Amino acid sequence: MTAPVYEPPRGRNSYLAYVACCAIGIVLVVWRYVDLLVRSVGSGTVSVPVRMTATSDVPQPPGGATVTADHLVLRAPIADVPAGAIGCIRVGDALEVLLVSALIALVAAVAWKISRGGLFDRSTTRILDWLAAAVLVAGFVPQFVRRMGWNWVVSGLGWDGHLPTPDVDHQFVPVYLGLLVVICFRFALTASQRMVRDQSGLV
Secondary structure: OOOOOOOOOOOOHHHHHHHHHHHHHHHHHHHHHHHHHHHHHHHOEEEEEEEEEEEOOOOOOOOOOOOOEEEEEEEEEHHHOOHHHHHHHHHHHHHHHHHHHHHHHHHHHHHHHHHOOOOOOHHHHHHHHHHHHHHHHHHHHHHHHHHHHHHHHHHHOOOOOOOOEEOOOOOHHHHHHHHHHHHHHHHHHHHHHHHHHHHOOOO
16 A cells, blocks of 8 residues: 655645635725725725826925925716726726636635645646736736726826826736745656656655
8 A cells, every 4th residue: 555645744734724714805906995995986086106296296294395296196986087998997906806806815725735735736736827817907907997998097187298108017027926935846747757757656
């Protein structure tokens, strides 16, 4: 009778705590989105971060130094901007919540597989493939959709020829690092799975 090639480590209930923490993270992400949405609807405004020409028309420090600012947040009345622009912003926000929640859920799924002795299962590498794809989509798609809405708001407010530029926080670095970690782990796991299959029945 052969011994199992892989057994879950002792104290595997710690993985259950990890999965529970991931579930709490999803709840917090959704709660933050709902809270911001309720505040926006309640105030009747939509916020658009923009980058513009540096100006000193900002609160100045009492020490005498002159400070300037080239970033600000426009708060435009929802009634004064196109409904399609609001729709793009809302869809972008919702996509971000869904995709971030999916990322957390996929990480929790990997931890769950490990806790059940499925580290070397083919389904675990499939989950990592989905995780890598989700990192790419979550890093760029919501911001792209949201920026379309921001541009639409700015142009809809009547800035012809001198549009402030929506201030987009690009996600290249976190997406790149996230992909490196996921792909590296997947390659290591794929190599380990081959070793496990080759040694299966020899122990």
